[in-house]
Amino acid sequence: MSTRASERMLRVLRWYLASLYYVKRGDDVTKPLAPVLGETYRCSWQLVRDTENLGDVTYAAEQVSVNPPVTCVHAECVASGVEARVRLQPDAFCVGSYVQLRLHGLARIHxxxxxxxxxLELPTGCMRYVKRERDELFDVL
Known part of the structure; x- marks a missing residue:
């Protein structure tokens, strides 16, 4: 990792922007689960580059509220000295001819x-012209 604060900030920004992606029709999009209060998800994996082990990442997420839906996430790689905490509260609504999905909360990278x-603020997404084969607007969220 760089010794310059400006370079580290740019690396965090590059990582954040690289994690955003556009999903188009036919990309195996699935409806999200309807989580239960207190439901948790935990996993871990090894970071490997070529044959070098860069450390283990641990990940935990918990549904801390159902109405409004709020999910908290913690991910950490001790070997790299990187920790991420996210509080996520999605909010979807129709605005004229499109559906807007706001992700309230922050991603904190330590x-x-x-x-x-x-x-890092979470992005807002908009979906326009959401149609079925019968040209009907349908509930995507």
């Missing part, structure tokens, strides 16, 4: 070695 924390 670099433990440098005692730096970056707060």
């Amino acid at each position: 670099l433990t070695q440098y005692a730096e924390e970056y707060a």
Whole structure:
């Protein structure tokens, strides 16, 4: 990791922007689960580049509220000194001819070695012309 704060900030920004992607029709889009209050999901995996083990990532998510829906996420790689915390509250509504999905909350990335924390706002997405084969608007959320 770089010793310059500006380079570290740019790396966090590049990672954040690279994690956003556009999903188009036919990309195996599925409806999200209807979570239960207190439901948790935990997993871990190894980061490997070529044959080098870069450390283990642990991930935990919990549904902390149902109405409104709020999910909290914690991911960490101790070996890399990177920790991420996210509080996510989706909000979907129709606005004229499109559906808007706002993701309220922040993603906080903490670099433990440098005692730096970056707060990233979550994006708002819009879906226009959501139609079925019969040209009907349907509920996508």
